[in-house]
Amino acid sequence: MSWSADRAEAEARMDPAHVAYYAGWAGDGITLRANEEAFRRLRLLPRVLRGAGKLDTGMTLLGCPTAAPVLVAPTAFHRLADPEGERATARAAAATGTIMIVSMASTVGIGDVAAAAPGATLWFQLYIQPDLGFTRSIVGRAEAAGCRALVVTVDAPVRGRRDDDRGFTDLPEGLHCENLRDGDGVRPIVMSPAFGWEHLALLREMTTMPIVIKGVLRPDDARLAVDHGADGIVVSNHGGRQLDTVPATVEVLPGIAQAVGGAVPVLLDGGVRRGTDVVKALALGADAVAVGRPVLWGLAAGGEPGVTRVLSTLRDELEYALTMCGCAGLDDIGPDLVRRPC
Numbered sequence: 001m002s003w004s005a006d007r008a009e010a011e012a013r014m015d016p017a018h019v020a021y022y023a024g025w026a027g028d029g030i031t032l033r034a035n036e037e038a039f040r041r042l043r044l045l046p047r048v049l050r051g052a053g054k055l056d057t058g059m060t061l062l063g064c065p066t067a068a069p070v071l072v073a074p075t076a077f078h079r080l081a082d083p084e085g086e087r088a089t090a091r092a093a094a095a096t097g098t099i100m101i102v103s104m105a106s107t108v109g110i111g112d113v114a115a116a117a118p119g120a121t122l123w124f125q126l127y128i129q130p131d132l133g134f135t136r137s138i139v140g141r142a143e144a145a146g147c148r149a150l151v152v153t154v155d156a157p158v159r160g161r162r163d164d165d166r167g168f169t170d171l172p173e174g175l176h177c178e179n180l181r182d183g184d185g186v187r188p189i190v191m192s193p194a195f196g197w198e199h200l201a202l203l204r205e206m207t208t209m210p211i212v213i214k215g216v217l218r219p220d221d222a223r224l225a226v227d228h229g230a231d232g233i234v235v236s237n238h239g240g241r242q243l244d245t246v247p248a249t250v251e252v253l254p255g256i257a258q259a260v261g262g263a264v265p266v267l268l269d270g271g272v273r274r275g276t277d278v279v280k281a282l283a284l285g286a287d288a289v290a291v292g293r294p295v296l297w298g299l300a301a302g303g304e305p306g307v308t309r310v311l312s313t314l315r316d317e318l319e320y321a322l323t324m325c326g327c328a329g330l331d332d333i334g335p336d337l338v339r340r341p342c
């Protein structure tokens, strides 16, 4: 089943407002479409007769082994798709040896996600909250749950304007952002434009987890992130959900990878749908990629087995594409494998 068949199945099963939220985009959806289109425009140039044997797609990222350079991107509210929500996604991630970045806006608390999937490698995504004491307590819960990295999303100084998300405002009865629990209540997530690079030092002091900055689109910002002590970068435009008309992530990737110069791992998300997209991103400088919507559609269409299928298929497709390109492993991927459009 392809991700588009999963989406069709999700549309048949889910509340239309929730489908629209998952699918949603900022503005006119120019960036949303650009992410996928930019991958489609790139062409692979396979090498032949390379004498390659069985290949291994495994690697280590920030000390975490992963079966393939494909992570689960942080996405909110998995219980809109399946009653088990993030528990199901985490079990599928564990079964496929995939790192899952759990959203701060998960509908299962990070401790319960970890308990439900003991073998999973979890990273935790954070929106810094203006109440820094509360931020510290959220980070503390992630650390206590055994999360291995903190992914700080920086492309949301305010929530994206999503004209088309058809009225989705509140979670249905019984669903909450469980990581925002505070005493008897649940606090709202606050987006704020007030944060600066200096907040990285404050986070560093809150945790021993490596800190990854998600939402970088410019080489100079990537360099600033490294200079301020980031341990990794995610080149991301939030799947076209924040500022419309920003470029496709794979277009800005080479410049960012060059600016970072191997100092820290560079990840990319946005529009990754096939194993060939993974090869293209790695050829243009990414160490790994993350996938957002396909995981949500797989979860809605088939629960935990649906997510397992999405993640295994991506890995199979990656192996296939690498073999077809004459690569013996990930280290064989270089810029020569991709022809960019004129």
Ligand SMILES: Cc1cc2nc3c(=O)[nH]c(=O)nc-3n(C[C@H](O)[C@H](O)[C@H](O)COP(=O)(O)O)c2cc1C
Residues within 6 Å of the ligand: 021, 022, 023, 024, 035, 073, 074, 075, 076, 103, 104, 105, 125, 153, 214, 236, 237, 238, 239, 240, 241, 269, 270, 271, 272, 290, 291, 292, 293, 294, 296
């Ligand atoms: C429904 C949905 C919810 C998301 N929630 C979050 C979130 O809570 N935190 C975050 O940093 N990014 C969030 N994102 C953005 C993803 O992490 C990722 O950047 C994006 O989905 C990648 O694009 P793709 O969907 O084309 O793979 C969300 C994306 C979607 C589609």
Ligand SMILES: CCCCCCC(=O)C(=O)O
Residues within 6 Å of the ligand: 076, 105, 159, 189, 238, 241
């Ligand atoms: C008001 C809560 C929003 C949670 C963040 C989810 C998100 O990042 C998204 O793109 O949607």
